[in-house]
Amino acid sequence: MNLLFLTFVFPLIGFLLLSFSRGRFSENLSALIGVGSIGLSAIVAAYVIWQFNVAPPEGGVYTQVLWRWMSVEGFQPNFALYLDGLSVTMLGVVVGVGFLIHLFASWYMRGEAGYSRFFSYTNLFIASMLFLILGDNLLFIYFGWEGVGLCSYLLIGFYYSNRNNGNAALKAFIVTRIGDVFMAIGLFILFQQLGTLNVQELLVKAPEHFKVGDFWIVLATLMLLGGAVGKSAQLPLQTWLADAMAGPTPVSALIHAATMVTAGVYLIARTHGLFALAPDILHLVGIVGGVTLVLAGFAALVQTDIKRILAYSTMSQIGYMFLALGVGAWEGAIFHLMTHAFFKALLFLASGAVIVACHHEQNIFKMGGLWKKLPLAYASFIVGGAALAALPLLTAGFYSKDEILWEAFASGNHGLLYAGLVGAFMTSLYTFRLIFIAFHGEAKTEAHAGHGIAHWLPLSVLIVLSTFVGAMIVPPLHGVLPESVGHAGGEAKHSLEIASGAIALAGILLAALLFLGKRRFVTAIANSGIGRLLSAWWFAAWGFDWIYDKLFVKPYLAISHMLRKDPLDQTIGLIPRMAKGGHTALSRTETGQLRWYAASMAAGAVLVIGAVVLVAV
Secondary structure: OOOOOHHHHHHHHHHHHHHHHOOOOOHHHHHHHHHHHHHHHHHHHHHHHHHHHHOOOHHHOEEEEEEEOOOEOOEOOEEEEEEOHHHHHHHHHHHHHHHHHHHHHHHHOOOOOOHHHHHHHHHHHHHHHHHHHHEOEHHHHHHHHHHHHHHHHHHHOOOOOOHHHHHHHHHHHHHHHHHHHHHHHHHHHHHHHHOOOEHHHHHHHHHHHOOOOOHHHHHHHHHHHHHHHHHOOOOOOOOHHHHHHHOOHHHHHHHHHHOHHHHHHHHHHHOHHHHHOOHHHHHHHHHHHHHHHHHHHHHHHOOOEHHHHHHHHHHHHHHHHHHHHHOOOHHHHHHHHHHHHHHHHHHHHHHHHHHHHOOOOOEHHHOOOOOOOOHHHHHHHHHHHHHHOOOOOOEHHHHHHHHHHHHHHHOOOHHHHHHHHHHHHHHHHHHHHHHHHHHOOOOOOOOOOOOOHHHHHHHHHHHHHHEHHHHOOOOOOEOOEOOOOOOOOOHHHHHHHHHHHHHHHHHHHHHHHHHOOOOHHHHHHHHOHHHHHHHHHHHOHHHHHHHHHHHHHHHHHHHHHHHOOOHHHHHHHHHHHHHHHHHHHHHOOOOOOHHHHHHHHHHHHHHHHHHHHHHHO
16 A cells, blocks of 8 residues: 555656646647556556455554655644545545546547647646545645646636636636635634644544534534535535536536545545534535535526536535535445446536537537437436436435435434435436437437547446446445444335335436427426526526625625725825925926016015005904
């Protein structure tokens, strides 16, 4: 396991080589470096994971100290990597799924300007995420946290010549920075109270220092939650994720499946001991997840852009993970994070294949009849969509989502359980709406299937992992995270499994009734007054952008315009301007003409005499 550091060194080397090449490398060489560096990282990670499982380290934990960063009055943070069951699981997801996405991107991005630049950014993206999940210290986790934020900005705005893409990147950067500020405040509070940012030391010291519900631990965890909702696109900082679809499709797959949006879930799971001391904040985590998954489900139902539908589905599925964390289903949250990475990467890569085949058309209503022309993409959407909808028994998504619903039931949080069931119905409905509209019905565009191993191999591997095979990969989380409240099952659990499976099937059946064929009923509803109102409201993601624009953006711009010329500076500058004006006025009296001076003296004498007379009277 002493090779652990190489998992992020290889992507960093790839980033440096591609960056310093300044676009001079050929596409083949750029792909070799960009994909190869992640491939080497994946090989090392596979070896480390194998060692971890075959010969577990003492206590199930391995720490690799590379060097001491600094020593300031007892504060001595190490540059150290921490490996346990949680980080092993995340390591496999990040480099495994990340490698498949990179391989697919080598095909997808062919012919694009900035081919080398793309892989330099994605290599840095993976390195930053590995830094985040392997850091033993919240300070270094924060550095990785900021690194993935920077890379998301660079990749979302990859096509920067388009102003809208630049705006989308800036929006993602600003919104996630708001969450990052909250997280930084949380770190300050923890360090001030406990004198350390080492995660394991925090988990030991916090129960000794704080009582359950103490003000400072509540405030610290609330700030950490603020950081998590920003990175993971949960309410109220969810508005950036749909616009992030402006980037290339492999970027969307990276953000949604292997890197950025899972960071918030990882942060809360990693600091679970702190949240256990603030049960109200932990309950708030569940509420945030429950509300987000329902609202995102309705928003996905009316979208027309294939990538935006998947974006809202990600928002909803991350909501399930937050719900799980909120009810204490720590292992269920990470299990769903893993299975979600499989089927969401599959769906995004398949959507990329569809977009390329349809000449970069993304509106599903301009597709249709693609199942014959794009059989691999169709199979990918069927399997990935079934996993997303949690089709019973056959898909990985069923097993992970079912565990979350059971934990919600066992915890007594029936409101969150109902939110999860509503979300399950909406998920199957909007997922198969996409499939039936895009792949069935009348063909509206010419489509040509892609070829090459870089195209079909990632899709094929992810198809297998999205089935029950993926659910057989059990994250080694025993002893790392607390035991869930609903670990025991029984008749009630089987009844819930049947109910959730029936709900998923009902959503698929309704989608078939509504969106296969002529869709007259759907058209009639959409054209009605209430239909147009709800459709517009949901299409705008419940109007959060409009609300934030009115409450924050426009007032901020107004104040910025007012302060652009700095009123204080203008006021201070008024004094020399007045002096200069007075000097200019007086200088004009110096004409050099005798008659002007005589007249001035006479006028002055008259004024003086007049003043004396007035005073005397």
